[in-house]
Amino acid sequence: MLGIRAAFRQRIEAGHLPSLILWGPPGVGKTTLARLLAGAVDLEFVSISAIFSGVADLRKVFEAAEGRRQTGQGTLLFVDEIHRFNRAQQDSFLPVMEKGTITLVGATTENPSFALNAALLSRAQVVTLHRLDEAALEQLLQRAEKDIGAPLPLTPAARAQLLVAADGDGRFLLGMAEEIAGLSLDDVLDEMGLAEAIQRRMPVYDAKQDGHYNLASALQKSVRGSDVDAALYYTARMLEAGEDPLFVLRRLVVIASEDIGNADPAALSLAIAAKDAYQFLGDPEGHIAIGQLVSYLATAPKSNAAYRALKDAKRLAREGGSPMPPPHAVNAPSRLMKAQGYAKGYVYDHDTEEGHAGLDYFPEGLERRALYQPTDRGAERAIRERKAAYDRRRGTAAETKP
Structure with a gap:
C-alpha cells in the first residue's frame, strides 16, 4: 500500500x-x-x-x-x-x-x-489490512522496549510465547508489554510465569460475524478436500472459541449430504448420531463425538451428485411448467377418473420377475433429463450400475409399448 x-x-x-x-x-x-x-x-x-x-x-x-x-x-x-x-x-x-x-x-x-x-x-x-505476523510483532516489541528504556524481563521461550498469545494483535502486545514492564520481579519470567501474568487469551472469533463464517467455510472446504487434519483444526478453533457445538454439528450434517452423499450413505446417519450423542453427553464429552464425525467425513469418499441432481431438478421444475404426470403414475380412486384414463397402463413392479416394470414416470411432453449421475466413488459405483440397468430396461419398455 x-x-x-x-x-x-x-x-x-x-x-x-x-x-x-x-x-x-x-x-x-x-x-x-x-x-x-x-x-x-x-x-x-x-x-x-x-x-x-x-x-x-x-x-x-x-x-x-x-x-x-x-x-x-x-x-x-x-x-x-x-x-x-x-x-x-x-x-x-x-x-x-x-x-x-x-x-x-x-x-x-x-x-x-x-x-x-x-x-x-x-x-x-x-x-x-491483515493480522500482524511474527516479524511485525517482534518489531513492535523492540520499539516498546526502546520506549521503556529496558528489555522486557522474559526468557527467549516466554518472549516467543508472548508473540503467539498476541495472535496478530499489536494493541494487545503493546498492552501486555506495558503491563509486564510494570511488574516488580526478582527474576525474568519463564513460560509458566508469563502464562500466569497474562492469563489466557481467547482466539479472535466473533460467533456472529466474519470469524464465524470464515471458519465454518474453512471447515467445510477442508472436509470436502479430504484434509482431515485441517478439518479437525478448524473444528477445534470454533469449539475453543466458544462456538455453539450444535452449529458445528449442523454444518457437518449438511456436509454429510452435500459433499459425501451416496458415495457413503452411512455418513448422514453418523452425523445425526453424533448430534444425538452431543445432546446426550453435553460438554466436554460430547466433543469426542464431534471429533469422530469430522475425521470420518473428511476421510470418506466424496460425491455431490445427489446434491447437484436436486438443484437441477428444482431448476427443471421452475422452467418446465406444470405438466401432468403420465396416467400410470397417478391413482384412480373414482369411476370418473378411471374413465378418464387415470392409472391406465400401470404395472405393479413387485409383480414382475425383475422387480422393475420399466415404466417411464416423467411427465408426457417434458423432455427427460438425466438429473442424477452417480460417480464411481465409494458406494455410488454400485448405484451407478443399478441406475444404468434401470435406464436400459426403461428404454426397452418404451420401445415395445403399443
Whole structure:
C-alpha cells in the first residue's frame, strides 16, 4: 500500500488522499494509519466511534468540517467501527464526501461488502489490512522496549510465547508489554510465569460475524478436500472459541449430504448420531463425538451428485411448467377418473420377475433429463450400475409399448 512505487503512495506524496475503508482484524493499526495519513496530507484529524455517535454528533462534525473548509483547511474524519452505523447514518456521509467537506477514513472488522452500503463503498477505496505476523510483532516489541528504556524481563521461550498469545494483535502486545514492564520481579519470567501474568487469551472469533463464517467455510472446504487434519483444526478453533457445538454439528450434517452423499450413505446417519450423542453427553464429552464425525467425513469418499441432481431438478421444475404426470403414475380412486384414463397402463413392479416394470414416470411432453449421475466413488459405483440397468430396461419398455 505504501511502497515506494505504489500508486497510492504517489497520490499521498502529491497531497491527495481518497476516502478509504480500512478493513482488518483488531490491533493491526487502522487508527494509527489514519492518523499518519492525515499528517501526510495536512488534514485536520477528527475521530469518532460509530458505537457512541449518532446523527446529532455527525451533524456537529460536518458543520465544523465545513467551517474549516471555508478557511482552506481540510478534514480527515476517522470513523471507528463504521459498520455499526445504520443505512441512514451511512448515507449521511455521501453529500459531505462529494462536496469535499471531509475525507472519510472508516475502520471496520467486518466485510465491507456486507456491512456497508453500496453507495458509500462506491465513493471509497477499500484497503485490506491483515493480522500482524511474527516479524511485525517482534518489531513492535523492540520499539516498546526502546520506549521503556529496558528489555522486557522474559526468557527467549516466554518472549516467543508472548508473540503467539498476541495472535496478530499489536494493541494487545503493546498492552501486555506495558503491563509486564510494570511488574516488580526478582527474576525474568519463564513460560509458566508469563502464562500466569497474562492469563489466557481467547482466539479472535466473533460467533456472529466474519470469524464465524470464515471458519465454518474453512471447515467445510477442508472436509470436502479430504484434509482431515485441517478439518479437525478448524473444528477445534470454533469449539475453543466458544462456538455453539450444535452449529458445528449442523454444518457437518449438511456436509454429510452435500459433499459425501451416496458415495457413503452411512455418513448422514453418523452425523445425526453424533448430534444425538452431543445432546446426550453435553460438554466436554460430547466433543469426542464431534471429533469422530469430522475425521470420518473428511476421510470418506466424496460425491455431490445427489446434491447437484436436486438443484437441477428444482431448476427443471421452475422452467418446465406444470405438466401432468403420465396416467400410470397417478391413482384412480373414482369411476370418473378411471374413465378418464387415470392409472391406465400401470404395472405393479413387485409383480414382475425383475422387480422393475420399466415404466417411464416423467411427465408426457417434458423432455427427460438425466438429473442424477452417480460417480464411481465409494458406494455410488454400485448405484451407478443399478441406475444404468434401470435406464436400459426403461428404454426397452418404451420401445415395445403399443
